[in-house]
Amino acid sequence: MISAPNTVDADNASNIHVGNAQLASSATSAVQSTDLQYSSSRAVSYANAFVHNNNPYFYSTTLNCTNFVSQAVSYRFGSTTGYSSPTSFRMVSGTYTSGWFAGSGGGSGPWENVTRNWDYMISGKVNLNGPRVNVTNWAGLLDGGVVQIDFNSDGRFDHSAICVNRASGIFAQNTQNTYRFHQEYIGPKRYYNPSFFRVH
Amino acid sequence: MRNRQLLACIVLPLIFLGLIGCYPSSQRTLAEEARIKQTIEGYYAKSLEMWMSLTMGDLSGYLDLDSVQTYNKVIVLEELIERWKHALKRGYTEDRREKHKLYFRFDSIEIAGDKAVARVFLSGETAGMPTYPLFVNLGENTYRLRRVDNRWRINEHNYSSKFLYERSKTEKLELDIEKIQEEIDREHRGF
Numbered sequence: 001m002i003s004a005p006n007t008v009d010a011d012n013a014s015n016i017h018v019g020n021a022q023l024a025s026s027a028t029s030a031v032q033s034t035d036l037q038y039s040s041s042r043a044v045s046y047a048n049a050f051v052h053n054n055n056p057y058f059y060s061t062t063l064n065c066t067n068f069v070s071q072a073v074s075y076r077f078g079s080t081t082g083y084s085s086p087t088s089f090r091m092v093s094g095t096y097t098s099g100w101f102a103g104s105g106g107g108s109g110p111w112e113n114v115t116r117n118w119d120y121m122i123s124g125k126v127n128l129n130g131p132r133v134n135v136t137n138w139a140g141l142l143d144g145g146v147v148q149i150d151f152n153s154d155g156r157f158d159h160s161a162i163c164v165n166r167a168s169g170i171f172a173q174n175t176q177n178t179y180r181f182h183q184e185y186i187g188p189k190r191y192y193n194p195s196f197f198r199v200h
Numbered sequence: 201m202r203n204r205q206l207l208a209c210i211v212l213p214l215i216f217l218g219l220i221g222c223y224p225s226s227q228r229t230l231a232e233e234a235r236i237k238q239t240i241e242g243y244y245a246k247s248l249e250m251w252m253s254l255t256m257g258d259l260s261g262y263l264d265l266d267s268v269q270t271y272n273k274v275i276v277l278e279e280l281i282e283r284w285k286h287a288l289k290r291g292y293t294e295d296r297r298e299k300h301k302l303y304f305r306f307d308s309i310e311i312a313g314d315k316a317v318a319r320v321f322l323s324g325e326t327a328g329m330p331t332y333p334l335f336v337n338l339g340e341n342t343y344r345l346r347r348v349d350n351r352w353r354i355n356e357h358n359y360s361s362k363f364l365y366e367r368s369k370t371e372k373l374e375l376d377i378e379k380i381q382e383e384i385d386r387e388h389r390g391f
Contacts, residue, residue: 052326062360139390151363158363168296170331176361178324178338179331183283183293186276186334186367189387 031127035196036077036090040144043076043194044164047172049083051179057084059106066160067102068174069146070111073131073162074100076144077197090197092130100130114148114157121146121192129199133192138182142166145193149185157190232352233309236316239352240343244302244336247277251333252299254281254288264346264353272366273357275373277335279380286381292388300330314347337361 050071054060058071075083077090091101091111099108100120106112110120121133136145143166148157161173161180169182243262250257256278263270287293305321320341324332332338337359344356356369367373 048329137390138387152367165296165329168294170296170329176338179329180334181293181296181331183287184280184334186279186283 031200034199035132036199037196040076040142040194042078043072043144043162046075046083047072047162047164051172051174052177054174054177055083057104058102059104061112062175064174064177066114066117067107067112068172068177069160069162070100070102070107070117072144072172073146073194074102076194077131090131092128114160117160118148118157118190118192121194125198127200129197131197132195134195136191136193138189138191140193141191142193145191147171147182147185148190150188151186153187157188159185161185229311232311232316233306236309236311236318236345236352237304237306239345239354240318240320241304243354247335248299248302248333250277251280251284251335252297254285256281260353261351262354264348264355267355268372269356269366269369270354272368272373273335275375276366278375280334282375282377282380283384286384287388290385290388292384296331297333298331300325300332302332302336316345316347316352318343318345334365337365 047068049055050068054064054068055071058067061067071089074089074091078088079090080087082088092099093101094108096108097110097116100110101108102111109116111117121131122135125132133146134140141147141163143163145163145166147161147163149159149161150157151159159173161171163182164170164172164179171180171182171185173180239262243259246257246259246262259274259277263273265271265274284295284297288295301324303323305323307319307321309316309318320343322336322338322341324330324336324338339360342358343354345352346355347353357366
């Protein structure tokens with residue numbers, strides 16, 4: 001019988017520190033999995049470092065918002081501190097539609113496209129490696145959380161940004177490469193807080 | 201020798217007269233360029249002042265309000281002000297608005313009669329967390345201006361952004377303050 005990976009609880013998890021990462025391993029699950037959980041400060045520091053200028057480790061496009069957000073979220077799950085090392089980011093290999101990855105030459109759909117990113121992040125991913133998120137609202141959004149906005153209120157979300165100061169409602173974003181106030185994002189919004197990255 | 205003197209007698213006065221003739225024209229162009237710069241810089245200075253004080257003012261000296269896009273600029277600025285006023289009144293957010301510096305690099309100004317095109321690179325502060333209001337689009341901006349009543353006013357504005365701040369260039373926006381306040385309340389109360 002294959003069961004879905006357990007989320008970590010205090011009774012059956014062993015916690016190991018590796019670099020900046022805290023690993024929590026499930027000891028009792030039939031399918032062994034490890035959930036990598038981090039503080040949001042890592043994503044926030046990445047977003048602040050590259051809000052104005054793109055990290056040359058990654059490609060950049062004229063519509064770069066979700067690429068930028070994915071970089072910060074991916075860095076949040078990495079294990080080293082450099083901004084140009086593969087181990088500083090955690091990605092999911094696969095096809096353009098199934099993976100969550102990027103490099104200097106481009107990225108997958110869920111990495112760079114607003115709608116695909118949302119669909120990928122909130123999808124179940126049973127027995128698959130990848131980031132897990134909690135869908136939330138503005139009241140529940142945390143530092144390092146992501147907002148998507150439908151500027152024209154036409155049901156199509158147009159933009160992604162990452163929260164870098166929840167108390168003041170400040171987001172870092174690309175295209176344009178700047179900070180914006182939550183208060184000034186006009187139109188319907190949806191939010192998720194990245195939670196952990198599951199590795200089988 | 202005599203030929204040279206003759207040539208100098210004819211050519212030098214012509215050059216002199218030519219310079220006199222050109223001078224007022226180039227001066228006029230410089231003066232018009234200065235007025236165009238004043239319009240563009242003034243628009244941002246006035247908008248930032250209104251955004252900081254959360255008080256709506258008159259932008260008709262800078263914007264050609266016959267244009268739908270610039271009309272909508274006024275409506276969206278008013279919406280931003282109303283959103284801030286309501287959120288602050290209800291204590292939904294800290295007030296971290298600051299008047300950050302804006303730098304204007306005028307790359308070109310082309311004037312043709314009562315129309316002009318100005319290409320401007322807008323840059324701002326980068327240290328800390330400088331959060332500019334939504335109407336500031338850093339980077340390349342192109343303004344088309346129209347001279348009305350002997351004053352240059354912005355008629356059209358193009359810039360690189362994921363979305364149009366003014367939301368539409370063809371359809372005039374309407375402001376429903378009550379609806380905006382309800383949306384803000386819903387969002388901050390977690391509905």
